[in-house]
Amino acid sequence: MIEGLRSFLPEDAYRVVELTYLHNKWRKTETLNMIPSENVTSPLVDMVYMSDMMHRYAEGMPFKRFYQGNIYVDQLEVLASKIVADLFKAKYVDLRPISGTIANGAAFHVLTGGGGGKALVAPVYAGSHVSHTKYGILGALRIEEIPLPFDAEEMNIDVDKAVRQIREIKPDLVILGGSVYLFPHPVSELSEAVEEVDGKLLYDAAHVLGLIAGGKFHDPLREGAHIVTSSTHKTFPGPQGGLMMTNDEKIYKKFKKVIFPVFVSNHHLHRLGATAITALEMKYFGKEYAEQTIRNAKALAEHLHTYGFKVLGEKRGFTESHQVVLDVREFGGGAPVAELLERANIITNKNMIPGDTPEMVKRPSGLRLGTQELTRWGMKEREMEQVAEFFKRIIIDKEPPDKVGAEVKEFRKQFLKIHYTFELPDDAFREFEKLPLLY
Ligand SMILES: *Cc1c(COP(=O)(O)O)cnc(C)c1O
Numbered sequence: 001m002i003e004g005l006r007s008f009l010p011e012d013a014y015r016v017v018e019l020t021y022l023h024n025k026w027r028k029t030e031t032l033n034m035i036p037s038e039n040v041t042s043p044l045v046d047m048v049y050m051s052d053m054m055h056r057y058a059e060g061m062p063f064k065r066f067y068q069g070n071i072y073v074d075q076l077e078v079l080a081s082k083i084v085a086d087l088f089k090a091k092y093v094d095l096r097p098i099s100g101t102i103a104n105g106a107a108f109h110v111l112t113g114g115g116g117g118k119a120l121v122a123p124v125y126a127g128s129h130v131s132h133t134k135y136g137i138l139g140a141l142r143i144e145e146i147p148l149p150f151d152a153e154e155m156n157i158d159v160d161k162a163v164r165q166i167r168e169i170k171p172d173l174v175i176l177g178g179s180v181y182l183f184p185h186p187v188s189e190l191s192e193a194v195e196e197v198d199g200k201l202l203y204d205a206a207h208v209l210g211l212i213a214g215g216k217f218h219d220p221l222r223e224g225a226h227i228v229t230s231s232t233h234k235t236f237p238g239p240q241g242g243l244m245m246t247n248d249e250k251i252y253k254k255f256k257k258v259i260f261p262v263f264v265s266n267h268h269l270h271r272l273g274a275t276a277i278t279a280l281e282m283k284y285f286g287k288e289y290a291e292q293t294i295r296n297a298k299a300l301a302e303h304l305h306t307y308g309f310k311v312l313g314e315k316r317g318f319t320e321s322h323q324v325v326l327d328v329r330e331f332g333g334g335a336p337v338a339e340l341l342e343r344a345n346i347i348t349n350k351n352m353i354p355g356d357t358p359e360m361v362k363r364p365s366g367l368r369l370g371t372q373e374l375t376r377w378g379m380k381e382r383e384m385e386q387v388a389e390f391f392k393r394i395i396i397d398k399e400p401p402d403k404v405g406a407e408v409k410e411f412r413k414q415f416l417k418i419h420y421t422f423e424l425p426d427d428a429f430r431e432f433e434k435l436p437l438l439y
Helices: 003-008 011-030 043-049 071-088 100-111 159-169 187-196 209-213 249-263 270-306 334-343 358-362 372-376 381-396 401-412 426-437
Strands: 092-094 118-121 144-147 173-176 200-204 227-231 242-246 323-327 349-351 366-370
Touching: 003 011, 011 401, 043 270, 071 092, 071 209, 071 242, 071 270, 092 249, 100 200, 100 227, 100 242, 100 249, 118 159, 159 187, 173 187, 187 200, 209 270, 242 249, 270 323, 270 372, 270 381, 334 349, 334 366, 334 381, 334 401, 372 381, 381 401
Parallel strands: 118 144, 118 173, 173 200, 200 227
Antiparallel strands: 092 242, 227 242, 323 366, 349 366
């Protein structure tokens, strides 16, 4: 398809185009994408994203910029913020963080008055994100990381012990939400103790923002979180980016002053419209999408368990989110299993699980799976059974991955259309495709 470009381009330019094309073809049409922190944007989102705004600057607030040329950007930023605020019933939204990590950095900065102090976070093996740790932005801000008590059987924070710990340590900050995340963390259960010690509760919704948008899993702002930070590209199927939401005017005003100029200069303006369209997809189709994603995760977990895999969270029915977590020690650990699956066009990621020590970060015992993207490509419970069978044949029966991989490609061909977005006629994009060239 791109072969025709070869004679017009220097060799390395052609190679760049070719590698991009090959990646797109593989990941968009041939693989089962099961990394729980990823997703795929709809054609409408892509169209809005591929915009001149990707080259522009708009430092400052709408209508009070440091740069000219933003008469449409100003209106778009205000509208996008309103659309996102309405979706999550939040009083204040800031879409300027360019990633979840940046949103966390700015929020930690605000809640600790520029750094220092103490934060309680879920232990890394239990799914906290690197930005919540001494190795990440929390540590860079000299905030002490103290692990919350975790119950491995429940795959959740131990509420009674955590309440006692909050009263004893009086942290500035309690961080809930995580990256290995099967069951909702106890936001309302801990919020009272956090209030008592005059701390702040930050909920990091990066993984589950799309489930929250669909009215599933959690409603952290109403359950007692003072501030919600997030990525916008995991279960929430937008372009890569971040956001902050709060109902607290003081927190919002401080955040506004910290995100720019401390954490971003330009905020990647083409994200704004694309994120707003994604929010509208969630408004109209989010409930159905979130429900199907969770049903698919439960079905996948059940089938994998039936085939003999060790699926975490059995006591609680395996999962209430988009994730399924396997203990794959008996097959050599997360790394070799993930590589084997990749050879069969199934894309997953290795992950630490309870029992793993920090030194095991590169050789963890677990494998983390997500059903959100398969769901967007239109798969339902029946397909989860087929996916689990692929896993069994590759990992347990040790069939050659290339052979199963060819079947995976065939199977994937039935699912090439993105669901849970607005139905548009096939030629809807023809005019817009030319737009970036109109100068
Ligand atoms: C992915 C993730 C982040 C950070 O996301 P980026 O947008 O990649 O910076 C933050 N917190 C949690 C819990 C995550 O899972």
